[in-house]
Amino acid sequence: MPRTLAVQAPAAGVRLITLQRPEALNALTTELLGELAAELALAEQDAETRAVVLTGSRKAFAAGADIKEMAERDLVGILEDPRVAHWQRIASFPKPLIAAVNGFCLGGGCELAMHADILVADEDACFGQPEINLGIMPGAGGTQRLLRAVGKSLAMQMVLTGQPIDARHAQRAGLVSEVTLPELTVERALEIARAIAGKAPLAVRLAKEALLKAQDTDLASGLRFERHAFTVLAGTADRAEGIRAFQEKRRPEFTGR
Numbered sequence: 292m293p294r295t296l297a298v299q300a301p302a303a304g305v306r307l308i309t310l311q312r313p314e315a316l317n318a319l320t321t322e323l324l325g326e327l328a329a330e331l332a333l334a335e336q337d338a339e340t341r342a343v344v345l346t347g348s349r350k351a352f353a354a355g356a357d358i359k360e361m362a363e364r365d366l367v368g369i370l371e372d373p374r375v376a377h378w379q380r381i382a383s384f385p386k387p388l389i390a391a392v393n394g395f396c397l398g399g400g401c402e403l404a405m406h407a408d409i410l411v412a413d414e415d416a417c418f419g420q421p422e423i424n425l426g427i428m429p430g431a432g433g434t435q436r437l438l439r440a441v442g443k444s445l446a447m448q449m450v451l452t453g454q455p456i457d458a459r460h461a462q463r464a465g466l467v468s469e470v471t472l473p474e475l476t477v478e479r480a481l482e483i484a485r486a487i488a489g490k491a492p493l494a495v496r497l498a499k500e501a502l503l504k505a506q507d508t509d510l511a512s513g514l515r516f517e518r519h520a521f522t523v524l525a526g527t528a529d530r531a532e533g534i535r536a537f538q539e540k541r542r543p544e545f546t547g548r
Protein backbone atom coordinates (compact mmCIF):
# COMPACT_ATOMS: atom_id res chain seq x y z
CA MET A 292 0.00 0.00 0.00
CA PRO A 293 1.57 3.37 -0.96
CA ARG A 294 2.22 5.77 1.88
CA THR A 295 -0.16 8.69 2.16
CA LEU A 296 2.59 11.02 3.39
CA ALA A 297 6.02 12.14 2.28
CA VAL A 298 8.58 13.16 4.88
CA GLN A 299 11.64 15.29 4.21
CA ALA A 300 14.30 17.08 6.26
CA PRO A 301 14.75 20.31 4.27
CA ALA A 302 16.82 22.10 6.93
CA ALA A 303 18.63 21.35 10.18
CA GLY A 304 16.08 20.69 12.90
CA VAL A 305 13.09 20.88 10.54
CA ARG A 306 10.84 18.13 9.18
CA LEU A 307 8.44 18.68 6.31
CA ILE A 308 5.44 16.34 6.15
CA THR A 309 3.41 16.45 2.92
CA LEU A 310 -0.04 14.85 2.66
CA GLN A 311 -0.13 12.78 -0.49
CA ARG A 312 -3.57 11.76 -1.69
CA PRO A 313 -3.89 14.27 -4.55
CA GLU A 314 -6.46 12.08 -6.31
CA ALA A 315 -8.88 12.78 -3.43
CA LEU A 316 -7.71 16.32 -2.53
CA ASN A 317 -5.88 14.83 0.46
CA ALA A 318 -9.11 13.65 2.07
CA LEU A 319 -8.18 12.27 5.46
CA THR A 320 -8.61 8.52 5.52
CA THR A 321 -8.07 6.69 8.80
CA GLU A 322 -4.87 5.29 7.32
CA LEU A 323 -3.57 8.79 6.54
CA LEU A 324 -4.39 10.08 10.03
CA GLY A 325 -2.69 7.02 11.56
CA GLU A 326 0.42 7.59 9.46
CA LEU A 327 0.48 11.25 10.41
CA ALA A 328 0.14 10.46 14.13
CA ALA A 329 2.97 7.91 13.82
CA GLU A 330 5.17 10.36 11.94
CA LEU A 331 4.66 13.03 14.59
CA ALA A 332 5.53 10.48 17.29
CA LEU A 333 8.83 9.87 15.48
CA ALA A 334 9.44 13.62 15.23
CA GLU A 335 8.71 13.94 18.95
CA GLN A 336 11.26 11.25 19.85
CA ASP A 337 13.94 12.63 17.55
CA ALA A 338 15.96 15.19 19.54
CA GLU A 339 17.27 16.69 16.29
CA THR A 340 13.76 17.67 15.16
CA ARG A 341 12.88 21.09 16.56
CA ALA A 342 9.86 22.03 14.41
CA VAL A 343 7.57 20.39 11.87
CA VAL A 344 5.87 21.87 8.81
CA LEU A 345 2.73 20.13 7.55
CA THR A 346 1.45 20.79 4.06
CA GLY A 347 -0.69 19.35 1.27
CA SER A 348 -0.74 20.02 -2.45
CA ARG A 349 -1.16 23.30 -4.34
CA LYS A 350 -4.88 22.51 -4.89
CA ALA A 351 -5.74 21.26 -1.43
CA PHE A 352 -4.29 21.15 2.03
CA ALA A 353 -7.07 18.65 2.74
CA ALA A 354 -10.73 18.56 1.66
CA GLY A 355 -11.93 16.93 4.86
CA ALA A 356 -12.53 13.46 6.17
CA ASP A 357 -12.72 10.91 3.39
CA ILE A 358 -16.44 10.90 2.62
CA LYS A 359 -16.29 7.53 0.84
CA GLU A 360 -14.79 5.92 3.94
CA MET A 361 -17.22 7.82 6.19
CA ALA A 362 -20.21 6.51 4.22
CA GLU A 363 -19.35 2.95 5.28
CA ARG A 364 -19.21 3.74 9.00
CA ASP A 365 -22.37 3.24 11.05
CA LEU A 366 -23.07 4.46 14.58
CA VAL A 367 -21.09 1.65 16.21
CA GLY A 368 -18.26 2.26 13.75
CA ILE A 369 -18.18 5.91 14.81
CA LEU A 370 -18.30 5.00 18.52
CA GLU A 371 -15.31 2.70 18.09
CA ASP A 372 -13.54 4.94 15.59
CA PRO A 373 -9.72 4.61 15.74
CA ARG A 374 -9.52 8.14 14.34
CA VAL A 375 -10.24 9.54 17.81
CA ALA A 376 -6.95 8.13 19.11
CA HIS A 377 -5.09 9.39 16.04
CA TRP A 378 -6.47 12.91 16.57
CA GLN A 379 -5.48 12.79 20.25
CA ARG A 380 -1.92 11.83 19.33
CA ILE A 381 -1.74 14.66 16.78
CA ALA A 382 -3.13 17.16 19.31
CA SER A 383 -0.56 16.21 21.93
CA PHE A 384 2.49 16.76 19.69
CA PRO A 385 4.68 18.91 21.95
CA LYS A 386 6.96 20.57 19.38
CA PRO A 387 5.97 23.51 17.16
CA LEU A 388 3.76 22.46 14.26
CA ILE A 389 3.30 24.88 11.37
CA ALA A 390 0.64 24.36 8.70
CA ALA A 391 1.41 25.60 5.19
CA VAL A 392 -2.07 25.74 3.66
CA ASN A 393 -2.68 25.91 -0.09
CA GLY A 394 -6.08 25.61 -1.71
CA PHE A 395 -9.00 23.83 -0.05
CA CYS A 396 -8.81 23.49 3.72
CA LEU A 397 -12.21 22.06 4.58
CA GLY A 398 -13.93 19.99 7.24
CA GLY A 399 -11.41 17.62 8.83
CA GLY A 400 -8.74 19.43 6.78
CA CYS A 401 -9.55 22.71 8.54
CA GLU A 402 -9.64 20.83 11.84
CA LEU A 403 -6.22 19.38 11.07
CA ALA A 404 -4.82 22.81 10.19
CA MET A 405 -6.18 24.11 13.50
CA HIS A 406 -4.09 21.49 15.32
CA ALA A 407 -1.08 23.45 14.08
CA ASP A 408 0.41 26.18 16.26
CA ILE A 409 0.99 28.58 13.38
CA LEU A 410 -0.93 28.73 10.08
CA VAL A 411 0.46 30.24 6.88
CA ALA A 412 -1.91 30.27 3.90
CA ASP A 413 -1.74 31.11 0.23
CA GLU A 414 -3.93 33.96 -0.98
CA ASP A 415 -6.18 31.51 -2.86
CA ALA A 416 -6.71 29.18 0.11
CA CYS A 417 -10.18 28.76 1.58
CA PHE A 418 -11.15 27.57 5.03
CA GLY A 419 -14.48 26.02 5.87
CA GLN A 420 -16.46 23.52 7.90
CA PRO A 421 -18.95 22.24 5.30
CA GLU A 422 -20.10 19.20 7.32
CA ILE A 423 -23.57 20.74 7.76
CA ASN A 424 -24.10 20.20 4.00
CA LEU A 425 -23.73 16.45 4.62
CA GLY A 426 -26.25 16.48 7.48
CA ILE A 427 -23.52 16.20 10.09
CA MET A 428 -21.29 18.58 12.06
CA PRO A 429 -17.57 18.92 12.75
CA GLY A 430 -16.33 16.06 14.91
CA ALA A 431 -12.58 16.56 15.25
CA GLY A 432 -12.48 19.76 17.26
CA GLY A 433 -13.94 22.09 14.63
CA THR A 434 -16.60 23.68 16.82
CA GLN A 435 -14.20 24.19 19.72
CA ARG A 436 -10.99 25.26 18.00
CA LEU A 437 -12.69 27.42 15.35
CA LEU A 438 -14.62 29.40 17.96
CA ARG A 439 -11.43 29.97 19.92
CA ALA A 440 -9.59 31.01 16.75
CA VAL A 441 -12.12 33.34 15.08
CA GLY A 442 -14.69 34.14 17.76
CA LYS A 443 -18.34 33.17 18.14
CA SER A 444 -20.07 35.01 15.32
CA LEU A 445 -17.82 33.91 12.47
CA ALA A 446 -17.47 30.36 13.84
CA MET A 447 -21.26 30.05 14.03
CA GLN A 448 -21.64 31.45 10.51
CA MET A 449 -19.05 29.05 9.07
CA VAL A 450 -20.32 25.93 10.84
CA LEU A 451 -24.06 26.62 10.42
CA THR A 452 -23.95 27.75 6.78
CA GLY A 453 -21.08 25.52 5.69
CA GLN A 454 -19.76 28.44 3.64
CA PRO A 455 -15.98 28.86 3.52
CA ILE A 456 -13.95 32.04 4.03
CA ASP A 457 -10.94 33.11 1.98
CA ALA A 458 -7.39 33.40 3.28
CA ARG A 459 -7.50 37.17 3.84
CA HIS A 460 -10.69 36.84 5.86
CA ALA A 461 -9.08 33.99 7.82
CA GLN A 462 -6.10 36.23 8.53
CA ARG A 463 -8.24 39.16 9.68
CA ALA A 464 -10.15 36.79 11.95
CA GLY A 465 -6.96 35.42 13.53
CA LEU A 466 -7.05 31.89 12.13
CA VAL A 467 -4.00 32.48 9.94
CA SER A 468 -0.91 34.50 10.82
CA GLU A 469 0.42 35.17 7.31
CA VAL A 470 -0.89 35.08 3.73
CA THR A 471 1.57 34.42 0.90
CA LEU A 472 1.69 33.89 -2.84
CA PRO A 473 0.77 30.26 -3.59
CA GLU A 474 4.31 29.29 -4.59
CA LEU A 475 5.79 30.75 -1.39
CA THR A 476 3.57 29.18 1.29
CA VAL A 477 5.76 26.19 2.10
CA GLU A 478 8.96 28.26 1.85
CA ARG A 479 7.57 30.83 4.33
CA ALA A 480 6.44 28.10 6.73
CA LEU A 481 9.91 26.52 6.50
CA GLU A 482 11.50 29.90 7.23
CA ILE A 483 9.42 30.22 10.39
CA ALA A 484 10.30 26.63 11.33
CA ARG A 485 14.01 27.33 10.80
CA ALA A 486 13.79 30.41 13.02
CA ILE A 487 12.16 28.35 15.79
CA ALA A 488 14.63 25.48 15.32
CA GLY A 489 17.45 27.86 16.25
CA LYS A 490 15.96 28.69 19.67
CA ALA A 491 16.43 26.86 22.97
CA PRO A 492 14.27 23.70 22.66
CA LEU A 493 13.13 23.58 26.28
CA ALA A 494 12.08 27.22 26.21
CA VAL A 495 10.18 26.62 22.94
CA ARG A 496 8.45 23.58 24.36
CA LEU A 497 7.34 25.27 27.57
CA ALA A 498 6.32 28.47 25.77
CA LYS A 499 4.11 26.43 23.42
CA GLU A 500 2.54 24.62 26.37
CA ALA A 501 1.92 27.91 28.20
CA LEU A 502 0.33 29.52 25.12
CA LEU A 503 -1.98 26.53 24.64
CA LYS A 504 -2.95 26.79 28.31
CA ALA A 505 -4.20 30.31 27.58
CA GLN A 506 -6.89 28.76 25.38
CA ASP A 507 -7.86 26.00 27.77
CA THR A 508 -7.77 27.44 31.23
CA ASP A 509 -8.71 30.43 33.35
CA LEU A 510 -6.29 33.35 33.65
CA ALA A 511 -5.12 32.59 37.20
CA SER A 512 -4.22 28.96 36.36
CA GLY A 513 -2.57 30.03 33.12
CA LEU A 514 -0.48 32.64 34.91
CA ARG A 515 0.52 30.06 37.55
CA PHE A 516 1.60 27.63 34.82
CA GLU A 517 3.57 30.37 33.07
CA ARG A 518 5.38 31.27 36.28
CA HIS A 519 6.29 27.61 36.99
CA ALA A 520 7.54 27.13 33.42
CA PHE A 521 9.56 30.37 33.60
CA THR A 522 11.10 29.20 36.88
CA VAL A 523 11.97 25.75 35.50
CA LEU A 524 13.86 27.40 32.63
CA ALA A 525 16.02 29.27 35.16
CA GLY A 526 17.83 25.99 35.79
CA THR A 527 18.74 25.28 32.18
CA ALA A 528 22.16 25.53 30.57
CA ASP A 529 20.50 27.18 27.55
CA ARG A 530 19.31 30.10 29.69
CA ALA A 531 22.87 30.65 30.94
CA GLU A 532 24.15 30.37 27.35
CA GLY A 533 21.51 32.77 26.01
CA ILE A 534 22.35 35.45 28.55
CA ARG A 535 26.13 34.93 28.20
CA ALA A 536 25.89 35.14 24.40
CA PHE A 537 23.97 38.42 24.67
CA GLN A 538 26.62 39.89 26.96
CA GLU A 539 29.44 38.66 24.72
CA LYS A 540 27.63 40.01 21.61
CA ARG A 541 27.59 36.65 19.79
CA ARG A 542 24.94 34.16 18.63
CA PRO A 543 23.94 31.66 21.32
CA GLU A 544 24.61 27.97 20.80
CA PHE A 545 21.73 26.15 22.39
CA THR A 546 22.05 22.46 23.27
CA GLY A 547 18.61 21.60 24.63
CA ARG A 548 19.98 21.26 28.18
Ligand code: CAA
Binds near residue numbers: 397
Ligand atom coordinates in the same frame (compact mmCIF):
# COMPACT_ATOMS: atom_id res chain seq x y z
N1 CAA B 1 -13.63 12.73 0.65
C1 CAA B 1 -13.41 11.89 -0.36
N2 CAA B 1 -13.12 12.27 -1.62
C2 CAA B 1 -13.06 13.60 -1.85
C3 CAA B 1 -13.28 14.55 -0.86
C4 CAA B 1 -13.57 14.07 0.47
N3 CAA B 1 -13.76 14.90 1.51
N4 CAA B 1 -13.17 15.78 -1.39
C5 CAA B 1 -12.88 15.61 -2.68
N5 CAA B 1 -12.81 14.28 -2.96
C6 CAA B 1 -12.52 13.66 -4.25
C7 CAA B 1 -13.69 13.78 -5.22
O1 CAA B 1 -14.64 12.78 -4.96
C8 CAA B 1 -12.98 13.65 -6.54
O2 CAA B 1 -12.69 12.29 -6.76
P1 CAA B 1 -13.40 11.51 -8.03
O3 CAA B 1 -12.92 12.26 -9.23
O4 CAA B 1 -12.83 10.13 -7.91
O5 CAA B 1 -14.85 11.63 -7.80
C9 CAA B 1 -11.64 14.34 -6.30
O6 CAA B 1 -11.45 14.37 -4.88
C10 CAA B 1 -11.60 15.76 -6.82
O7 CAA B 1 -12.69 16.46 -6.24
P2 CAA B 1 -13.73 17.33 -7.10
O8 CAA B 1 -13.85 16.77 -8.47
O9 CAA B 1 -14.98 17.45 -6.29
O10 CAA B 1 -12.93 18.72 -7.15
P3 CAA B 1 -13.56 20.16 -7.34
O11 CAA B 1 -12.40 21.08 -7.57
O12 CAA B 1 -14.66 20.16 -8.32
O13 CAA B 1 -14.24 20.51 -5.91
C11 CAA B 1 -14.28 20.61 -3.48
C12 CAA B 1 -13.42 20.62 -4.77
C13 CAA B 1 -15.16 21.85 -3.45
C14 CAA B 1 -13.32 20.65 -2.29
C15 CAA B 1 -15.16 19.34 -3.46
O14 CAA B 1 -14.33 18.23 -3.74
C16 CAA B 1 -15.84 19.10 -2.15
O15 CAA B 1 -16.83 19.74 -1.84
N6 CAA B 1 -15.32 18.12 -1.32
C17 CAA B 1 -15.92 17.74 -0.09
C18 CAA B 1 -15.65 18.77 1.00
C19 CAA B 1 -16.34 18.35 2.29
O16 CAA B 1 -17.55 18.27 2.38
N7 CAA B 1 -15.53 18.12 3.37
C20 CAA B 1 -16.03 17.73 4.65
C21 CAA B 1 -15.97 16.25 4.79
S1 CAA B 1 -16.73 15.68 6.29
C22 CAA B 1 -15.59 15.94 7.49
O17 CAA B 1 -14.51 16.40 7.27
C23 CAA B 1 -16.06 15.53 8.89
C24 CAA B 1 -15.01 15.38 9.94
O18 CAA B 1 -13.81 15.45 9.79
C25 CAA B 1 -15.44 15.04 11.28
